[in-house]
Amino acid sequence: MTAGGPIVVVLDGRKAVGERGGTTLLARAASVATAAGVPLVAIVLDADGDGFDPAALRAPGLAAVHHIAHPALGAGDPEVAARACWSVCTSATPSAVLFDDGPQERAAAAWLAVRHAAALLTGVTDLALDGGRVTAARRAYQGAVTEYLETEAPVVATLEAVQAGSAPIDHGEGPAASDGAAIGEPPSVVASDGGLGDFDARVRLVEAAGAVGDTGAAGPSLRAARAIVAVGGGVQTAEQFEHANELAALLGAVVGGSKAGIDRGWITAAQKIGLTGITVSPDVYLALGISGASQHMAGCNRSGTIVAVNQDRRAPIFRHAHIGVVGDLADLLPALVAEAAARRAAGHGGAEGGS
Amino acid sequence: MNDPLHAVVCLKATPCPDTVAELAANGQLRLDESGRALRLAHVPHGIYGFDEQALGTVVELARSAVHAGGVQGGGAWRTTAVSVAPADPDVVFRRAFELGVEDGLLVTVGVDGSGGGHAAGGASGARGVAPLLSAAVRSLGADLVVMGASSCDGGSGTVGPTVAALLGLPCVAAARALQVDGRRLRALRSTGDAGGETVEVDLPAVVTVLDDGWEPVQPRAADILAARGRTVTRWEPTDGTVPPAVGRTAMTVDRAANRGELLDGDPAAVAAALLDRIGGVR
Numbered sequence: 001m002t003a004g005g006p007i008v009v010v011l012d013g014r015k016a017v018g019e020r021g022g023t024t025l026l027a028r029a030a031s032v033a034t035a036a037g038v039p040l041v042a043i044v045l046d047a048d049g050d051g052f053d054p055a056a057l058r059a060p061g062l063a064a065v066h067h068i069a070h071p072a073l074g075a076g077d078p079e080v081a082a083r084a085c086w087s088v089c090t091s092a093t094p095s096a097v098l099f100d101d102g103p104q105e106r107a108a109a110a111w112l113a114v115r116h117a118a119a120l121l122t123g124v125t126d127l128a129l130d131g132g133r134v135t136a137a138r139r140a141y142q143g144a145v146t147e148y149l150e151t152e153a154p155v156v157a158t159l160e161a162v163q164a165g166s167a168p169i170d171h172g173e174g175p176a177a178s179d180g181a182a183i184g185e186p187p188s189v190v191a192s193d194g195g196l197g198d199f200d201a202r203v204r205l206v207e208a209a210g211a212v213g214d215t216g217a218a219g220p221s222l223r224a225a226r227a228i229v230a231v232g233g234g235v236q237t238a239e240q241f242e243h244a245n246e247l248a249a250l251l252g253a254v255v256g257g258s259k260a261g262i263d264r265g266w267i268t269a270a271q272k273i274g275l276t277g278i279t280v281s282p283d284v285y286l287a288l289g290i291s292g293a294s295q296h297m298a299g300c301n302r303s304g305t306i307v308a309v310n311q312d313r314r315a316p317i318f319r320h321a322h323i324g325v326v327g328d329l330a331d332l333l334p335a336l337v338a339e340a341a342a343r344r345a346a347g348h349g350g351a352e353g354g355s
Numbered sequence: 356m357n358d359p360l361h362a363v364v365c366l367k368a369t370p371c372p373d374t375v376a377e378l379a380a381n382g383q384l385r386l387d388e389s390g391r392a393l394r395l396a397h398v399p400h401g402i403y404g405f406d407e408q409a410l411g412t413v414v415e416l417a418r419s420a421v422h423a424g425g426v427q428g429g430g431a432w433r434t435t436a437v438s439v440a441p442a443d444p445d446v447v448f449r450r451a452f453e454l455g456v457e458d459g460l461l462v463t464v465g466v467d468g469s470g471g472g473h474a475a476g477g478a479s480g481a482r483g484v485a486p487l488l489s490a491a492v493r494s495l496g497a498d499l500v501v502m503g504a505s506s507c508d509g510g511s512g513t514v515g516p517t518v519a520a521l522l523g524l525p526c527v528a529a530a531r532a533l534q535v536d537g538r539r540l541r542a543l544r545s546t547g548d549a550g551g552e553t554v555e556v557d558l559p560a561v562v563t564v565l566d567d568g569w570e571p572v573q574p575r576a577a578d579i580l581a582a583r584g585r586t587v588t589r590w591e592p593t594d595g596t597v598p599p600a601v602g603r604t605a606m607t608v609d610r611a612a613n614r615g616e617l618l619d620g621d622p623a624a625v626a627a628a629l630l631d632r633i634g635g636v637r
Contacts, residue, residue: 075554076546076552076554077525078516078526078528079519079520079525079526082520102546103504103512103528103529103544103545103546103563104528104529104544104546106511106512106513106516106528107513107515107516107519107526107528108516109513109516110513110516110517110519110520111516111519111520111526113517113598114517114520114521114598115520117598117599118599119598119599119600119601120511120513120517120598120599120601121601122511122512122513123510123511123512135604139510139609140508140509140510140606141372141375141379141393141507141508141510142372142375142376142507142510143609144375144376144379144384144608144609145384145393145606145607145608145609146606146607146609147391147603147605147606148603148604148605148606148607149601149602149603149604150601150602150603150604151599151600151601151602152599152600202525202556202557202560203525203526203527203554203555203556204554204555204556205552205553205554206541206552206553206554206555207552207553208552227633251633269531269545269551270551277545284633286633293376295372305632305633306615307629307633308615316376318615318617321615322615322616323615323616323617323618323629323632323633324615324616324617324618325617325618325619325625325629326617326619327619327622327625331622332622332625332626334622335622335623335625335626336626336629336630338623338626339623339626339627339630340626340630343630
């Protein structure tokens with residue numbers, strides 16, 4: 001890898017590239033590459049090679065797509081992903097390799113950085129390249145501070161999800177159409193096995209949904225949600241939780257929550273939002289009975305509009321909320337459900353379609 | 356009979372995250388004179404968050420191995436806690452010993468902070484710690500290395516995978532639950548919004564853990580008594596990998612403050628007002 005080389009963005013074929021997470025990453029990588037004046041190259045890691053058309057991938061400056069298909073990629077072994085990426089890096093000599101920001105992506109990024117002596121940055125919220133100089137911003141202390149970092153290219157980085165609206169996504173035409181920049185010529189597509197040959201993953205996938213412990217149920221795609229109804233310890237009865245679900249359905253929202261929501265049995269660990277769970281950035285984050293502990297807020301404080309409903313007016317979440325309601329969920333939830341249902345029935349949408 | 360499995364737990368003393376969060380919520384988080392770090396000397400330091408879970412995980416697995424006897428292959432495990440130059444080593448190792456960890460290895464990096472004999476010793480954060488930890492683990496000959504998925508301060512989430520890469524060991528990142536059967540480890544790990552998946556790996560391996568759904572491990576009287584006789588070995592690596600430099604040029608505090616609108620009144624009126632404001636969501 002060298003300074004001045006292209007930006008390489010790594011997309012996980014196991015997550016549908018057309019969904020929000022993948023296209024957001026691609027759009028952000030395109031922005032970094034455009035600002036740096038270097039080409040963009042995409043790697044798509046694909047376990048089975050089916051169901052994804054690399055030629056359909058579009059972004060400004062996207063010069064090439066390396067579609068790497070190999071069964072070993074199905075295990076999600078970070079070492080395998082890093083090896084596959086390096087097969088491209090040896091020829092593309094990138095100035096930066098960008099991953100999505102998740103626990104497995106951070107692991108793969110670490111492997112790639114170590115193997116090839118690149119600087120490593122994770123949870124990056126902003127990244128810029130100026131020649132061989134790399135500047136970045138990331139949050140630390142569970143979101144309480146932002147630190148600004150500087151290093152030399154080449155760099156391997158994971159990009160944190162951005163606040164809704166800053167990287168708009170076009171579900172039908174791809175990311176390029178949504179940011180208004182020139183799409184350019186279709187990228188060249190290179191298919192390979194990433195040099196993995198008969199390499200076996202040392203971490204073996206046993207079951208897609210977990211069997212060890214009791215928290216393995218796969219959750220809905222919270223990161224792709226435009227609206228989230230999040231439940232916490234303040235949702236105290238099954239009736240209140242049912243109302244929260246009804247409200248989510250009326251809003252077209254996905255249900256998630258805090259650790260307290262797991263403790264009360266409302267959600268599974270797969271639906272946990274926060275430092276130890278999923279980082280989300282929906283347009284609307286409706287937090288019901290969530291106190292706003294820093295571990296939770298680290299996962300949601302980049303939402304477009306944070307609405308907090310809590311009985312305790314001193315709850316920390318009110319410091320982060322754009323709209324706050326101090327009140328009893330037992331009274332407010334039925335009212336919200338009734339109002340949202342009435343708006344839907346009236347056909348002017350309310351939360352569903354805009355008013 | 357096989358050799359006892361040697362489990363190493365890597366621990367980092369960090370400022371109490373609840374105290375930091377409270378300071379942040381009250382607008383009392385301050386930068387130091389350099390403007391590149393927080394002023395946290397007055398905040399208690401200890402083992403928190405994922406590192407606390409990593410310690411509990413190793414202790415639980417070791418206790419289970421004793422109960423299972425031959426099923427675990429080697430019977431009782433050997434357990435070691437490793438920490439890189441904490442400001443107060445006693446805070447780290449006393450906690451580990453009281454929960455039943457047998458040995459402690461304090462990785463020193465030179466009394467003058469210059470990094471001692473290790474080229475990476477003067478580095479701070481994840482990039483400096485990982486080479487030191489990997490050198491320590493290599494010297495111990497560990498079968499299983501467990502650490503928190505990320506720390507409560509920097510939170511880079513890269514130390515475990517970097518240690519694994521430096522040692523050439525497989526890495527299971529962000530595990531929520533572990534089982535060890537002989538020399539095989541099975542883990543439920545987080546995959547972000549895809550939920551969880553179960554993976555398997557042959558030891559030796561590096562595992563980083565989350566704290567979801569695990570009960571805190573309680574100290575036992577016998578371990579508390581035994582802790583008084585435990586000693587910490589000081590160890591200074593002399594060579595290792597030097598990672599590329601990453602410098603922190605500035606830091607800003609997110610001055611959380613009430614920034615929003617407060618809705619009040621009759622529930623029906625509040626509901627209508629709220630839906631007016633969040634309208635447009637599809």
